[in-house]
Amino acid sequence: MTDAWGQSGELAGTVLCSQGHMNSPNYRFCSHCGSPIGLVPFPADDDGPDDGPDDDVPDEPAQKTRKIALAVGIIAAVVVLVAGGTTAYLLAKTPTEDPAVGTDTGFGSGAPSAAPAAMVCNEPPILEAESLEKTVDGLTVSALFYPGCPGSDVEAGKALRVTVADGQRDIAAGEFDFSGSPMEMKPNAPARRTLVFPDGMYWRTPDMVGGQPQLVAHRDERRTATPDAGKSVVDRVVAAAVAEPEHGSIVGVAKAVLGELRDADLPLLRSAAANRWVPQVSSKRAGLVVGGRTLTDADVLRDHLDFRERFSGARLVYSGQWSTFNDDDWWVTIVGPAWFYPDDANRWCDQQDFGVDDCFAKFVSDLFGPERTTVYRK
Structure with missing residues (x-):
């Protein structure tokens, strides 16, 4: 027993409980009275040194708290590192490295940006x-x-x-x-x-x-x-x-203008040409075929305006307003002045070099019929 016991007669490495009973050092409770052996309670949030064989089993709330704190610390460190690196990069760049930042005007340097395309105006002038x-x-x-x-x-x-x-x-x-x-x-x-x-x-x-x-x-x-x-x-x-x-339409405008000229010339004709002889230089109406072409009101108007531009005394007569015409739907162009005799009107036609059938004397009146009111040139 001497190689297993010490001089005090106690087993080497034994411990005493609170009641003085001797126990093996790996016992947590006394084998005689059940008192705790060598156990010291630790607070849940105490991270002090290891005080016993059971300290390797940490308290669960304390462990969670330590994990959260560790995670927050890691995240904060990462943020600081990223922010610091970005700031250092931006400070280190020169203005010419960024085409969006200009050194002089603030609108960019380096490769010029494409100019905006010129707007094409589709509105008429x-x-x-x-x-x-x-x-x-x-x-x-x-x-x-x-x-x-x-x-x-x-x-x-x-x-x-x-x-x-x-x-x-x-x-x-x-x-x-x-x-x-x-x-x-x-x-x-x-x-x-x-x-x-x-x-x-x-x-x-x-x-x-x-x-x-x-x-x-x-x-x-x-x-x-x-x-x-x-x-x-x-x-x-x-x-x-x-x-x-x-x-409006071309034909519609032509009809309107023919009516305007007729109405404007009528008072003058009644006062200056009624019951007298005048040179007649044209007689036309829409639907008339001339040279294989069917005339429109626009053609009739154009024909009259041509004479009106050549002769200041040209006037438009509508046959339906006078009794000396056979039909009542002809547009007739006459030229003043008016004469008392048909020979004077025909002489004027000769002087203007009109063809025989293109100009002749016509008696204009609303008192007589059409008989003997036209005298052709010879």
Whole structure:
């Protein structure tokens, strides 16, 4: 027993309980009285040194608290590291490394950004009439062209429709080709062009217009043309084709103008030509076939306006208002002055070099019948 016991006779490495009983050092409770041996209670949140063989089993709430604290600490450390690295990177960059930051203007340096595409104005130009006159080429309008959109614009269409009107009364309409000579317009520097409407493209003459006419342009196509320095700039543009008027149809406008001329000329004819002989130079109506072509009211009006422009004394007679005509639906053009004898009227026709059948003496009256009221030339 001496190699297992010490001099005190106690087993080596033994411990005493609180009642003085001897026990093995690995006992937690006394084998004699059950008292605890060597156990010291620890607080749940105490992280002190290991005090016993059972300290390797941590208290559950304390363990959770320590884990949460550890996680928060790790996250905070990561945030600090990321923020610090980003700040260091931005401070280290030069301005030229970022194309969005400019060194001088603040709008970027390095590779220039693409310039915005120029806006194509699809609105027609705004026109203003400066003058309206009748020339040998037709009805002539001097017009100012303003861009229809903010900023500058270019007119280069092949068929720009331009209408001229006096209020609701149409004057002219035609299609103009600007493709061969594009026209640049600026808000503060409008372009000026002389527009010519040849015969058949106008229905009223300047003497029938009360004030400044209104011009309206219409675009029927999208345009992308720009001024070409190689193309000549012309100041005078002649309409290539007749166009629909602003407020009606071509035939409708022609009928209206024929009525206006008839009503305007009637009082003068009653006072100056009634019961006298006058040269008759034309007699036409819609539906009449001339040279294989069927006439319209627009053709009748054009024919009369031609004589009205050649002779200041030309007047329009509607046969239905006089008793010396066989039919009541003819538009007759006569030329003054009136004469007492038919030979004087025919002599005037000779002097103007009219063909025999194109000019002759006609007696105008609302008192007599048509018999013996026409004297042809020989």
